Amino acid sequence: xxxMLFEVNGLSxxxxxxxxxxxxxxxxxxxxxxxxxxxxxxxxSTLFECLAGVLPCDSGSMRxxxxxxxxxxxxxxxxxxxxxxxxxxxxxxxxxxxxxxxFLGGRASAREEVIEQLALVPLLHQPVGTLSKGQRKRVLLxxxxxxxxxxxxxxxxxxxxxxxxxxxxxxxxxxxxxxGRTLFLSIHQIGDAARFCDRFVLLSSGRVCGExxxxxxxxxxxxxxxxxxxxxxxxxFLALT
Amino acid sequence: xxxxRTRSPFLWLLDKEWRELLVSRAWWLLLLGMGPLVGVSFISxxxxxxxxxxxxxxxxxxxxxxAPLIGVWAPAFSACELVAxxxxxxxxxxxxxxxxxxxxxxxxxxxGMSSFTRMAAKALVLLVGWLVAMLPPLSALLLWKSYGxxxxxxxxxxxxxxxxxxxxxxxxxxAAMSSFTEHPSTAAILTLGFTVGTWILDVFGAVQGGxxxxxxxxxxxxxxxxxxxxxxxxxxxxxxxxxxxxGLSLAAIWTRLGIPVSRRLWESAALGLLAAxxxxxxxxxxASWDTSESRGNSFPETDERALRRIRQPLRIEVHLxxxxxxxxxxxxxxxVKLRRIMPNLxxxxxxxxxxxxxxxxxxxxxxxxxxxAGRRTMSRMITAEGVLEAIYSVAHIAPAAETDExxxxxxxxxxxxxxxxxxxxxxxxxxFLGSAILVRRRFQ
Numbered sequence: 237x238x239x240m241l242f243e244v245n246g247l248s249x250x251x252x253x254x255x256x257x258x259x260x261x262x263x264x265x266x267x268x269x270x271x272x273x274x275x276x277x278x279x280x281s282t283l284f285e286c287l288a289g290v291l292p293c294d295s296g297s298m299r300x301x302x303x304x305x306x307x308x309x310x311x312x313x314x315x316x317x318x319x320x321x322x323x324x325x326x327x328x329x330x331x332x333x334x335x336x337x338x339f340l341g342g343r344a345s346a347r348e349e350v351i352e353q354l355a356l357v358p359l360l361h362q363p364v365g366t367l368s369k370g371q372r373k374r375v376l377l378x379x380x381x382x383x384x385x386x387x388x389x390x391x392x393x394x395x396x397x398x399x400x401x402x403x404x405x406x407x408x409x410x411x412x413x414x415x416g417r418t419l420f421l422s423i424h425q426i427g428d429a430a431r432f433c434d435r436f437v438l439l440s441s442g443r444v445c446g447e448x449x450x451x452x453x454x455x456x457x458x459x460x461x462x463x464x465x466x467x468x469x470x471x472x473f474l475a476l477t
Numbered sequence: 478x479x480x481x482r483t484r485s486p487f488l489w490l491l492d493k494e495w496r497e498l499l500v501s502r503a504w505w506l507l508l509l510g511m512g513p514l515v516g517v518s519f520i521s522x523x524x525x526x527x528x529x530x531x532x533x534x535x536x537x538x539x540x541x542x543x544a545p546l547i548g549v550w551a552p553a554f555s556a557c558e559l560v561a562x563x564x565x566x567x568x569x570x571x572x573x574x575x576x577x578x579x580x581x582x583x584x585x586x587x588x589g590m591s592s593f594t595r596m597a598a599k600a601l602v603l604l605v606g607w608l609v610a611m612l613p614p615l616s617a618l619l620l621w622k623s624y625g626x627x628x629x630x631x632x633x634x635x636x637x638x639x640x641x642x643x644x645x646x647x648x649x650x651x652a653a654m655s656s657f658t659e660h661p662s663t664a665a666i667l668t669l670g671f672t673v674g675t676w677i678l679d680v681f682g683a684v685q686g687g688x689x690x691x692x693x694x695x696x697x698x699x700x701x702x703x704x705x706x707x708x709x710x711x712x713x714x715x716x717x718x719x720x721x722x723x724g725l726s727l728a729a730i731w732t733r734l735g736i737p738v739s740r741r742l743w744e745s746a747a748l749g750l751l752a753a754x755x756x757x758x759x760x761x762x763x764a765s766w767d768t769s770e771s772r773g774n775s776f777p778e779t780d781e782r783a784l785r786r787i788r789q790p791l792r793i794e795v796h797l798x799x800x801x802x803x804x805x806x807x808x809x810x811x812x813v814k815l816r817r818i819m820p821n822l823x824x825x826x827x828x829x830x831x832x833x834x835x836x837x838x839x840x841x842x843x844x845x846x847x848x849x850a851g852r853r854t855m856s857r858m859i860t861a862e863g864v865l866e867a868i869y870s871v872a873h874i875a876p877a878a879e880t881d882e883x884x885x886x887x888x889x890x891x892x893x894x895x896x897x898x899x900x901x902x903x904x905x906x907x908x909f910l911g912s913a914i915l916v917r918r919r920f921q
Binding site for chain 1: 581736
């Protein structure tokens with residue numbers, strides 16, 4: 237059995253009257269490809285931001301190795317790549333990657349490999365703000381892949397990518413996961429998640445509806461439904477949410 | 478070329494902030510505007526100075542008391558004040574709010590560097606940016622020297638420091654507003670609104686007097702005015718520094734997105750309290766330096782020596798309304814100088830109205846009472862000489878004879894502003910425009 241990297245217990249977050257996260261609990265195993273799946277507005281980005289410490293949560297805790305994770309521990313444990321941002325829009329991609337290595341403590345040794353895997357060579361001299369959505373997503377992924385924390389949280393890694401790009405990036409992510417890094421990916425396209433991830437956390441309306449591999453979730457859905465059996469993640473998701 | 482991690486994260490951050498400043502349109506617009514604005518003020522000031530000094534057949538005798546600080550440098554550097562109020566906030570807001578708007582803040586916060594350090598890096602880069610913007614007014618010094626004009630370093634350093642502090646106040650304010658608000662335009666409105674508020678305080682202080690007048694003495698406009706006259710006061714300088722640090726700290730507190738809002742509110746309140754205590758403590762400091770060559774903020778040295786011998790507290794009761802011109806003259810001509818010399822001075826203004834127009838016929842209006850160790854005398858004179866005479870009378874001190882060396886003779890210069898138009902309307906804008914194009918091309 238794989239060792240646990242960290243666990244989250246009873247995480248809650250409200251935005252005024254809206255309950256974005258309600259008593260969210262799950263665990264992340266070291267070296268796994270974990271998918272956070274749920275429809276738009278389920279609270280996936282909010283959960284990632286709370287885990288990364290860029291958004292305060294109202295209650296709940298994070299533990300690693302049986303101990304509460306402090307802000308300092310969190311910074312050395314995980315790195316979060318948000319979706320839909322265009323950081324340092326006037327700066328060229330080349331500089332952004334160097335800044336990631338220099339300022340965010342990224343791995344200089346991985347620079348060329350990441351550039352090649354994400355096909356960033358033609359973009360290196362372009363400012364981030366001038367890139368298309370898909371190109372920007374590749375740059376954001378490069379930032380994440382260059383960082384050195386054991387867990388990488390990526391919000392919607394396949395958003396804005398065409399089929400070929402999505403396949404190439406999936407391969408790049410898999411290669412990094414094979415190197416022992418834990419990838420926790422928020423994906424709203426359940427089909428993409430099913431193809432890519434080993435295990436899943438199902439989130440709906442801010443609540444965890446299930447956690448486990450597809451067979452484990454299918455069993456949970458069957459128990460929930462009481463009659464039929466499931467073998468497809470989409471059907472499982474619909475049954476559990 | 479592979480990057481090596483020899484630079485510290487802070488140097489990387491400085492590099493980033495500097496690059497962000499270089500690609501900021503607002504900064505280049507500020508630089509473009511600075512040359513012509515300084516040019517207008519400098520050319521007009523030099524022309525007037527020359528005419529008063531005897532150019533074109535005007536009376537040369539008037540020019541004997543001319544001081545370049547008041548005649549040329551205060552107006553020429555006033556462009557800095559204008560730019561600091563209307564253009565610098567946009568540069569600061571862009572640099573502080575840009576990270577939040579682009580989403581870069583969420584990445585940078587995960588580095589773990591203190592928000593205070595991050596804000597310090599921004600402030601440092603903005604300060605350098607402001608010093609670059611001050612090159613056109615500083616180039617006016619060389620031009621003035623080439624005309625044969627006189628330069629007096631202490632007063633010019635004081636003037637420059639005053640404008641740097643004023644810019645620092647704008648940066649601190651804009652940074653704080655940018656961190657409170659989601660959108661830069663809201664931050665700009667709040668920053669300008671705050672600045673207009675300080676102007677209203679100036680007006681209110683002039684009308685109401687009392688505590689309002691005292692508070693108005695610490696607004697950015699009042700600060701700049703003192704430095705423009707070559708007066709370097711420790712209390713106003715330290716208060717400005719406290720406000721700058723408070724503004725930047727407030728910005729640092731509110732850019733920590735992962736901290737609950739309630740905690741940020743408590744931290745802000747604690748910071749406000751700390752700043753208030755600091756400002757309060759600074760108001761008790763009396764040290765000041767008159768760096769003007771003309772000693773425009775000081776009595777003659779012989780009088781100052783005589784005044785220093787007075788140990789007892791001196792109370793002055795002034796029966797003049799806040800808007801009465803005589804009260805302003807009394808402050809500028811005598812009381813400002815007196816406060817610097819006599820720490821035990823207490824000035825009390827008494828009036829029934831703010832304008833004093835309908836008090837002119839009241840008994841006692843216009844009187845200035847001097848009280849020293851129970852001895853009292855009254856005078857209506859508002860000039861430095863009149864005030865000194867009354868103080869000497871109440872202190873039973875014989876006025877010292879004025880020596881001829883102590884009198885500032887001025888530096889009249891009857892030279893037209895040759896070449897200034899070319900430099901300020903041509904060279905500086907072309908230089909900044911060319912630099913902007915080259916830098917932006919490099920980034921594209």
